[in-house]
Amino acid sequence: MQVTLNRIDQDFHFEGFGASEVAVHIDGAQNIGGHNAGARPMELILMGLGGCTAIDVILILRKQKQEAQAVSIRV
Numbered sequence: 001m002q003v004t005l006n007r008i009d010q011d012f013h014f015e016g017f018g019a020s021e022v023a024v025h026i027d028g029a030q031n032i033g034g035h036n037a038g039a040r041p042m043e044l045i046l047m048g049l050g051g052c053t054a055i056d057v058i059l060i061l062r063k064q065k066q067e068a069q070a071v072s073i074r075v
Contacts, residue, residue: 013037050075 012028028034
């Protein structure tokens with residue numbers, strides 16, 4: 001797996017792309033000079049962990065012929 005980050009401005013705003021080619025914006029907090037124009041890198045790590053867990057749970061439920069009505073995960 002590979003991702004590409006391109007710097008958008010002279011501060012901390014980046015646009016990232018992975019294999020899905022969907023743009024993800026990353027930025028630093030305003031107190032360090034960011035512009036709040038994207039998620040923080042650590043937030044993205046937690047979202048990735050939560051997303052992987054959610055997908056696994058949904059796949060397990062589907063194998064058991066059950067369908068989740070709603071899924072919400074707090075990491």
